[in-house]
Amino acid sequence: MGFHDLVQRVRERELALEQRHAQASASWQGLRGRWREGWTPTRIVLGGLLGGFVIGWARPVRRVTGLPASRWVQIATSLWSMTASFRAKEAATHAEAAAGEAGAVAETAAETAEVAATATGVADTAAAPAAPAAEAVAPVAPARPLPSDARRRVDTGWDTEPRPAEAATELSER
Missing domain, CATH: 1.20.5 (Single alpha-helices involved in coiled-coils or other helix-helix interfaces)
Known part of the structure; x- marks a missing residue:
């Protein structure tokens, strides 16, 4: 076929x-x-x-x-944990979708910039002289330090779910 x-x-x-x-x-x-x-x-x-x-x-x-009071507390705690886990899963889903959209937009912007540079015959280094004219009109903002790349690295420690004993130990240590 x-x-x-x-x-x-x-x-x-x-x-x-x-x-x-x-x-x-x-x-x-x-x-x-x-x-x-x-x-x-x-x-x-x-x-x-x-x-x-x-x-x-x-x-x-x-x-x-x-039911005794301790049982009511246990039920309330279970329900609270369950709703918190649903909210966390929903937030993670939204974050993943937003990251995917941001990646697609970044790729589109890069492609558009590349096509525009190719169409006008201007290389990326040739576009740099236009910046001083803009700086002469606008006041210069103080330079801020760039964020570290550590927040962008994948944390491999969370690739799999921990065993129940490990999860309980980690939560009790906090």
Whole structure:
């Protein structure tokens, strides 16, 4: 099978995927509309009465109030840790996506600068004389030290998850 045949197959599959996505989106919008239309005031009241009856019959409060205080603290700590880990994962996902976008923008900017330099026939070193004219107009800002490269290096110590004993030891040492 030739390259052009494969490209054509990919285009066909992408078109089919877009059509399925549009169908699913339309079906979801229809379901959401029907769901909202189905919640009439009578159904809401009946659902509340039925839910209240089930909760009263099951009496979950009586079962929960018998727990000791230490158990409540353990439950609260577990829930807090779980939400913190979800937030950390979400932040890491956003950071990874932002880094990918920044890399793509940097590559595009480099390519654009290279094409512009090639099109005008100006090398990178020839563009340097334009800077003194700009400095004569604008005041000179004090030089700041450059950030170290240590923050850009990959920390290989975190490539794999630690064993439970190592994780507990590291957390207790902090």
